[in-house]
Amino acid sequence: MAVVDHGYTCVAHRCKDPAVPHSLCWGAMRLPRPRGPLSALTATSLISAVGPSTDRFLVELDGLAPSCDVIVNDDFQLSLWMLYELHYRGFDDVDPELEWDPRVLACRRLLERRFEHELRFRTEAPAQKARKQAHQVQNQQPADTLAQQLGWLIEHMEGPRLAPYLQREATREEMLEFLAVRSVYHLKESDPHSFVLPRLDGGAKVALAELQYDEYGAGRVPRLHQTLYGDALEAAGLDRSYGAYVEHTPGSTLATSNVMSLLCLHQRHRGAALGHLAAFEATSSAPCRKIAAGIDRLGFPDAVAAYWREHVEADAVHEQVAIRDLCGRLVTDAPRLHDDVLFGAACCLYLDALAATHLLDGWQAGRRTPVGAGR
Amino acid sequence: MTSPVRPGTGTPRGRSVQVEPCPEGPVLVRGAEVVLDADGHEHEVTRPVVALCTCGRTQRDPWCDGTHKFVRD
Numbered sequence: 001m002a003v004v005d006h007g008y009t010c011v012a013h014r015c016k017d018p019a020v021p022h023s024l025c026w027g028a029m030r031l032p033r034p035r036g037p038l039s040a041l042t043a044t045s046l047i048s049a050v051g052p053s054t055d056r057f058l059v060e061l062d063g064l065a066p067s068c069d070v071i072v073n074d075d076f077q078l079s080l081w082m083l084y085e086l087h088y089r090g091f092d093d094v095d096p097e098l099e100w101d102p103r104v105l106a107c108r109r110l111l112e113r114r115f116e117h118e119l120r121f122r123t124e125a126p127a128q129k130a131r132k133q134a135h136q137v138q139n140q141q142p143a144d145t146l147a148q149q150l151g152w153l154i155e156h157m158e159g160p161r162l163a164p165y166l167q168r169e170a171t172r173e174e175m176l177e178f179l180a181v182r183s184v185y186h187l188k189e190s191d192p193h194s195f196v197l198p199r200l201d202g203g204a205k206v207a208l209a210e211l212q213y214d215e216y217g218a219g220r221v222p223r224l225h226q227t228l229y230g231d232a233l234e235a236a237g238l239d240r241s242y243g244a245y246v247e248h249t250p251g252s253t254l255a256t257s258n259v260m261s262l263l264c265l266h267q268r269h270r271g272a273a274l275g276h277l278a279a280f281e282a283t284s285s286a287p288c289r290k291i292a293a294g295i296d297r298l299g300f301p302d303a304v305a306a307y308w309r310e311h312v313e314a315d316a317v318h319e320q321v322a323i324r325d326l327c328g329r330l331v332t333d334a335p336r337l338h339d340d341v342l343f344g345a346a347c348c349l350y351l352d353a354l355a356a357t358h359l360l361d362g363w364q365a366g367r368r369t370p371v372g373a374g375r
Numbered sequence: 376m377t378s379p380v381r382p383g384t385g386t387p388r389g390r391s392v393q394v395e396p397c398p399e400g401p402v403l404v405r406g407a408e409v410v411l412d413a414d415g416h417e418h419e420v421t422r423p424v425v426a427l428c429t430c431g432r433t434q435r436d437p438w439c440d441g442t443h444k445f446v447r448d
Contacts, residue, residue: 214422285441289434316439317426320397 029243030093031082036075037063042082045107046094057107061114070114071122072354077254080115081184081246083108084261087195088188089242112262119259123346126157130342142335143328146342150275150323153345154282159353160360163287166294173370174363175298180238180245180371181359185257186229186307187242190215192260193277199270203329208274211281211318211326225314228307235303238371248369252358256351263344271340272347274330278322279345283352284315380407380427401426401439412437 031047034040038060045052070076085091086099098104130149134140140148166178190212197208217223230240239245246254263273292308331338362368380392395403404410404425410418418437426439433440 210423214424218422286445289440312440313435313438314422316401316441317403317422317424319441320400320403320426321424324397 028092029085029089029241031091032078032243032246034075035078036073038075039078039082042079042107046082046086046091046098046104051098051101052103052107054103054106054110057110061110069118071118071255071351072250072252072358074251074254076111076114077251077258078246080108080111080258080261081254083111084258084265085243087261087265088191115255115258115262119347119350120343123343123350126153126350127339127342127346129156130346131339142331142338143324146327146331146338147323149342150278150282150327150345153342153349154279157346157349157353158283159349159356162356162360163290163294165360167290167297168294170294170298170363172298173368175294175300176236176238176371177248177369178359179233179236179304181249181253181369183229183233183238183240183245184243184249184254185260187226187240188257189225189229191226192264193273195264196270196273199267200330202333204274204326204333207321207325207329208277211277211321214314214318223310225307225310228310232304232307235301245371248371250355250358250362252351252355256355259347259351263347269340269344271330271334271337272344274322274327275341275344275346276348277344278319278327278341279348280352281315281318281322283349285312285319288312288315380404380410396429397426400443401429403427410437 031043032039034043038057041056041060042052045056064070064073064076068076082091083104086094086096086104090096090099130153133149133152134145166175170178193208194212197205197212200208213219215225217225217227221227233240260273260276263269263276288308288311292305292312295305295308327341331341380394392407393405395405397403404420404427405423407420407425410420410425410427412418427437428435428439428443430443430446432442432446434442
């Protein structure tokens with residue numbers, strides 16, 4: 001494995017100066033350590049003067065073993081995460097001009113094609129079964145048909161019992177690992193979906209804006225959900241810096257974040273982006289209640305569970321708004337996007353289950369990734 | 376749904392409380408500032424839209440906590 005040494009050791013800005021507010025640290029992330037030839041190529045491409053070359057990316061992609069599962073592959077998902085992150089907070093050591101560099105976008109497209117192809121293949125069967133649910137009811141409104149099919153997917157693609165495990169059995173170290181790897185998404189919670197707003201019209205746009213306003217604190221800065229998650233990390237003795245735990249995060253969990261960027265950064269995927277959001281919100285409320293109970297059981301400070309408690313109530317609302325108002329209005333106005341919504345929902349459920357399985361299997365096999373907590 | 380809701384005094388003139396029942400789910404309420412529960416206690420509305428429990432099983436009364444999905448009568 002050709003790992004490139006960039007001459008620095010930290011994966012994110014570790015601002016230990018208490019005088020500097022955390023809000024000023026967020027942009028100060030550096031490229032993570034590569035985890036294989038593809039992410040090494042990605043990292044060097046982003047910092048070299050030559051820039052990335054699709055030919056070299058193709059060579060590395062072809063070099064992946066036929067048995068390589070790109071959805072859980074650390075090297076692959078980390079590469080994609082780096083390329084997507086240029087559109088969010090960027091990296092201190094990468095020229096921000098590269099965000100819209102055609103060579104970078106062409107390389108990202110190669111990775112996205114592989115990722116999307118796999119997602120289509122793996123969600124085809126459940127999505128097809130969900131579509132058949134509609135034919136059993138006559139004269140149904142498009143929004144009601146969709147709600148029924150989304151409900152079927154959620155019921156039949158339910159993941160392993162991660163939340164009950166965290167509630168009743170997880171050790172303190174396992175809970176910390178869970179909180180740390182989830183930070184890759186929760187510290188930019190809802191940001192991918194803000195890219196979708198200009199791609200919508202009318203009722204669906206109003207519904208998404210209503211959800212985002214709540215996610216972004218409804219006018220109250222301390223209630224910004226990303227900040228609540230940072231507060232939870234800090235109270236647990238973990239690092240709240242953006243991207244601090246990317247190095248610890250398995251490919252399967254990076255994939256749950258990357259899929260949102262894939263769906264939300266492409267206008268053609270707007271239906272799938274909303275389907276993903278609906279499935280995410282509809283499978284959040286009850287698990288969040290269990291996770292909060294597990295955090296209380298382990299005796300963490302109140303601020304750690306506060307984030308999850310907020311989501312019990314918030315996501316009970318968001319579930320209804322996302323399925324009925326957001327996706328329902330979208331397919332009423334644009335019936336051709338119906339299957340896209342189901343695809344996005346199936347992607348969310350499939351990847352969440354996979355990431356949960358990976359964590360649980362790892363813990364069962366005694367694999368733990370110390371996240372260095374316990375302040 | 377028994378909880379009375381009070382319109383926000385700070386809302387633009389003519390704006391009313393909007394109530395949207397969800398089939399086999401809660402009632403979504405927009406534009407309210409206060410919700411009164413069955414015991415007459417006031418609950419401040421702090422988000423743009425709230426979901427009021429209609430199944431009576433919530434642990435966060437008067438707000439929905441998603442428990443209705445696990446109730447099979």
